Amino acid sequence: MKEENPSSIVGSKSFTAVAINCAAKAGEWVKTKLGTVEQPHLKVSVADLVTEIDRGSERLIRKLISTHFPNHAFLGEEGVEPGAAASSQAIAAAKDAEYLWIVDPIDGTTNFVHGFPFFCVSIALAHKGEVIVGVIYDPISDELFVAEKGKGAYVHGKRLAVSKEQTLEQSLLASGFPADPSYALPLNLQSMVHLAPKVRNIRAAGSAALHLAHLAAGRLTGFWEYNLNSWDLAAGSLILQEAGGTITDIEGSPYQLEVRNVVATNGHIHQELLQELRKSNQ
Structure with missing residues (x-):
């Protein structure tokens, strides 16, 4: 059955309902595994970890999605070889699919491994390259952030709205410490050093997806980072835009x-932040 509207009901299950169900089930399962990882595996560096829990979460999500939408394409972090080049190739090959699910089974794996309670499951659905559904579930706080294209963004039924700060100096920003030690990490550190005296403060809590969700909820003013992947950003990009952000x-x-x-x-603060980031990299 071909859908005329990307947000329509398919086989009695809407895209958004399936995304919510997958994120909730995976998140609850991941939460039960907290504290059980003894030896994570390294990907591209000591800061880039993967566990059997990541892989198990992705398998669970893939199975649930394929049950409802067997013909949809699927791009999950754990199905892609480590490194920026492989990630770029994977999204380039998949992005033109009619329907593409983009999944990070645990965004914030390093936090999860250490028991630091800031990680999430991130699920997005893109229709011909445009994100139309975004769901981010934080199992520790039990917050489920949901957005559909053109319908707003919500957490627990409450509509999200970005913060009202007008200037960089009033802003609470977030960023991260990229896993790539040769390119992205030095660049991001340079930006942090440049921006820190110009803003209220900077946070780096270790999950790009959750940073975007908190930005959409008005708890942060801005976020930047280098060398992220589509599964880090796709769901959060829609949630943020539907909450009025850029x-x-x-x-x-x-x-x-x-x-x-x-x-x-x-x-x-978008133009001001862009301007300062350009200065930081000169």
């Missing part, structure tokens, strides 16, 4: 699935 690449071009260097804000 997300672009580092040059200020609109977000699309292949963006890796990202800037996201409440909209009010």
Whole structure:
């Protein structure tokens, strides 16, 4: 059956309902495994970890999605070889699919391994390259962030709205410490050093998806990071935009699935943050 509207009901299950169900089930399962990981596996560096829990969460989500939508394409972090080049190739090959599910089974694996309670399950659905559903579930706080294209963003039924800060100096920003030690990490540290005296403060809690969700909820003013992947950003990009925020690449071009260097804000400080980031990298 071909859907005329990307948000329509298919086989009695809406896309959003399936995404919510998958995120909730995977998140609850992941939470039961907290504290059980003895030896994580390294990917590209000591800061880039994967566990059997990541893989199990992805298998669970893939199975649930394929039950409802067997013909949809699926891009999960654990199905892609480590490294920026492999990630870029994977999204380039998949992005033009009619329907593509983009999944991070645990965003914040390092936090999960250490028992630091800031990680989530991130699930997005793109229709011909445009994100139409985004769901981020934080099992520790039991917050489920949901957005459908054109229908707003919500957490526990409450509509999300970005913060109202108008200037960088009033802003609470978030960023991260990228796993790539040769390119992205030095660049991000340079930006942090440049920005820290110009803002209220900076947080780096270890989950890009959750940072975007908190930005959409008005708890942060802006976020930037280098060398992220589509599964880190896709769901959060829609949730943020539906909450009134702005997300672009580092040059200020609109977000699309292949963006890796990202800037996201409440909209009010976007140009100012872009400008300072450019200065930091000169």
